[in-house]
Amino acid sequence: MSAEEAGQTQGEQPQALIPAGQTVDLALLNAIHLWAAATTDAESACSNDLLRSKRQAVSSFFTFVGKHPGEVTALDVQGWRTLLEEKGFKPATVYARISRLSSFYEWLMRDPSLGQFIQSNPAHRARPKCPKPYQTESSKALDDEQLGALVRVVREKAVTGDVVGKRDYALLLFFITTGMRRQEIIGLRGSDIELRKDDLVVRCRVKGGDYVGRAVDEPLVREVLFDYLKSCGRMNVFRSDRPLWTRHDRAGRAGAPLSSHSFSKNLKGYAREAGIEKIHIHQTRHTFARIISEETGSIVETQDALGHKNLATTRVYIGRIAVKRDKHSQQITARLKIQR
16 A cells, blocks of 8 residues: 555544455555554655654564564563664664554554554553663764765765766755755755845745745855756756655656655765765754854854754754863963973
8 A cells, every 4th residue: 555545544444453355464554554644744844754664663563573463562572672772773763663663552542443452552661761862873963074075975976977966965065054954955845945146045844833044155055956957957946846856766756856765875875985884864964063063152153053942952962962172271281380
């Protein structure tokens, strides 16, 4: 069943987890698709990515356990958690996957027909505590050397004339010069870009629901964006509702919007070539924050650049990723007359 079909049947719940004539796998797959569609905002810019990750998380659990949902115990979920941890998944990923499994069970239990087959939520007790924010790999800012190496690798692919390289170079520059979030950039439409004489303005809905415009003065960003759009004959995308970034692989439909998953996969490949072992798209935002903080020395300016409503959020954010400049150690040793 496709995501569209699942979305159309949100209000039509199956009469049982195992309807007559269906296998356990097919019935369970249908239920997972229905749950994912019912718990995902279809208007969200990242709805397709959310649907995919939700279905994948829950499906992988039942592939692991090999049981009917009504037969699963907390020990089964604990076993899955242990397996994920042994495979090296980060705490935030383990927490997210088990949380989605828990959400699936809560959805099953609320349904008047399906609930009769499920007596309890086995994922509830096996779920770990939520990790503290800004303590994962994705919160580590790249240093200037790493960022420079990454940009060079992507630029080198762009200058060969490769359209994917041109697109990814433009995307990377958008990320590192604006500090915008992943879906704010990936979800851009042609009408979200306002071209002015000396710069461009990016308008999009940000976290929290506000609609914000951000001026980008760096000429290189505009130049690289134009180079990408010209290379694929899409300069007419401006003032339209078509996606700014599209797929260019053989498997993708022409003009289909690029997913954040696809760009993330490419970014990991570029990072490996640049000598960076691990990377996450969100690290571009943390890197942006680090540079702004170091250049301005102002938490208020950093807060404004990131678009944080609460200064406390910025304070925690910067505290995890930035290295404070040493302004006092030499004065202290001089005052104490400590000999070298």
